[in-house]
Amino acid sequence: MKKNIIRWAAALGSLTLATTLAACGGSSSAGGADADFPTRDITMLVPYAAGGPTDISARALATEMEKELDTTVIVENRPGASGITGLSEAASAKADGYTMVFSTDDSFVQSVKRTTPYSFESFDAVGGVFTQPYLIVVPSSSEITNVEGLRKAGKLNYAVTGWANPTHVNQAAIFGDLGLDATAIPFDGAAPAAQAMIGGQTDVAMLDAQAVMPYIKNDDLRVLAVLTADGERLDYLPDAPTFEEAGLPVDNQTLTMYGIAVPTGTDEAIVSTLKEATNTARVSESFTKLSEDNYMPLLSEEDAANWYTLLQEKSASTVQVMKQYNITVE
Structure with a gap:
């Protein structure tokens, strides 16, 4: 009888503790993490315009992640200041897994280009998703037909899609290594940059594949070389040589990658849950088709897992090139 009383008392105590935790919104899991995560909507911040x-x-x-997480993932846009506005909000959010940010790497790299409210240490990586290949293009009417012709250009004007962004820093490194007298002409995005080339205002540009492929298909622009994550030719441009094949430098080049991060300090179990959902979503049939239709290859499993580390390593090269070619930002 005494043993039964002890067992009943212990059970009552456990029930009371569980009830108290539930009433207070708490959890008995390590670090105070929600053992049943997620139990409500998740917000995915995007630091660029809709x-x-x-x-x-x-x-x-987000649509595919909802299937894995069994909750709603709400996408909210926070454009401004090259992604700084959105990442600043994400970095200051509560580290509970209910706020994450989906962005290109340039938003994170802003923290080494200038003073920002966040740094690389402000985030924990969830996972990389896909990459944005860069293409070096010239007008179809140009006398430059390959990289060798580019080497002999001597002097040229090159279009960039924003001051001190990857297309600017990358091209400064390329043309500097080739010993060319090259002047950067900034434009507000890839479309105006492409149109400027077609109109004869600039000679060459490095542009992302998603934006420039329509001009290539219309025979308005010619591809000289492609920069890819795996160093392989692109399936949709099988005749275009890679940077490596064309003898162009790759060590000081930054390749745009997209990925998800959460505020630093987020419980490891929650990060793991988000990682699994991200990995499953990114290789889903619908998302794979989206990446193919927009000329943006999925990252390999290894690169997706190491996305944030690769990003930090490349940021050092970005800073070095900016210093070398006196590219400054306010």
């Missing part, structure tokens, strides 16, 4: 490639990709990825 309708762009980052936003469209985020919404497609």
Whole structure:
């Protein structure tokens, strides 16, 4: 009888503790993490405007993640200051897994280019998703037909899709290594940059595949070389040589990758849950089709897992090139 009383008392105590925790919104899991995560909607911040490639990709990825997480993933746009506005909000959010950010790497790299409210240490990586190949292109009417012709150009004007962004820093490194007298002409995005080349205002540009492929298909622009994550030719441009094949430098080049991160300090179990959902969503049939339709290959499993580390390693090269070619930002 005494043993039964002890067991009943212990059970009552456990029930009372569980009830108290539930009433207070707490959890008995390590670090105070929600053992049943997620139990409510998750917000995915996108530090760019609605309708762009980052936003469209985020919404497609969120739809697939909802199936894995069994909850709603709400995409909210926070454009401004080259992604700094959105990442600042994400970095200051509560580290509970209910706020994550989906972005290109340039938003994170802003923290080494200038003073920002966040740093690489402000986030824990969830996982990489896909990459944005870069293409070096010239007008179809140009006398430059290959990289060798580019080497002999001597002097040229090159279009960039934003001051001190990857297309600017990358091209400064390329043309500097080739010993060319090259002047950067900034434009507000890839479309105006492409149109400027077609109109004869600039000679060459490095542009992302998603934006420039329509001009290539219309025979308005010619591809000289492609920069890819795996160093392999692109399936949709099988005749275009890679940087490696064309003898162009790759060590000081930054390749745009898209990925998800959460505020640093998020419980490891929650990060693991988000990682599994991200990995499953990104290789889903619908998201794979989206990546193919937009000329943005999925990252390999290894690169997806190491996305944030690769990003940090490349940021050092970005800073070095900016210093070498006196590219400054306010």
